Amino acid sequence: xxxxxxxxxxxxxxxxxxxxxxxxxxxxxxxxxxxxxxxxxxxxxxxxxxxxxxxxxxxxxxxxxxxxxxxxxxxxxxxxxxxxxxxxxxxxxxx
Numbered sequence: 001x002x003x004x005x006x007x008x009x010x011x012x013x014x015x016x017x018x019x020x021x022x023x024x025x026x027x028x029x030x031x032x033x034x035x036x037x038x039x040x041x042x043x044x045x046x047x048x049x050x051x052x053x054x055x056x057x058x059x060x061x062x063x064x065x066x067x068x069x070x071x072x073x074x075x076x077x078x079x080x081x082x083x084x085x086x087x088x089x090x091x092x093x094x095x
Contacts, residue, residue: 008047
């Protein structure tokens with residue numbers, strides 16, 4: 001998916017460069033028309049939509065990862081605490 005988004009970003013950049021070149025070549029009286037290209041606007045909207053979906057999915061994965069890390073840390077702390085209690089009771093019973 002990242003490769004596809006990268007390719008779309010490259011396409012968008014290429015389109016933007018071509019549009020800038022057209023702007024340089026267009027007489028000043030006709031500057032409005034290149035900005036109203038519905039095909040470019042549609043492609044930009046699609047790219048924005050895909051990028052937003054990708055970033056939201058990445059955020060969900062990161063939040064899940066953080067939650068799992070916190071659970072693991074809690075589990076390790078609890079295990080260490082129980083282990084220390086177990087070794088304390090073993091030493092107490094040995095006397």
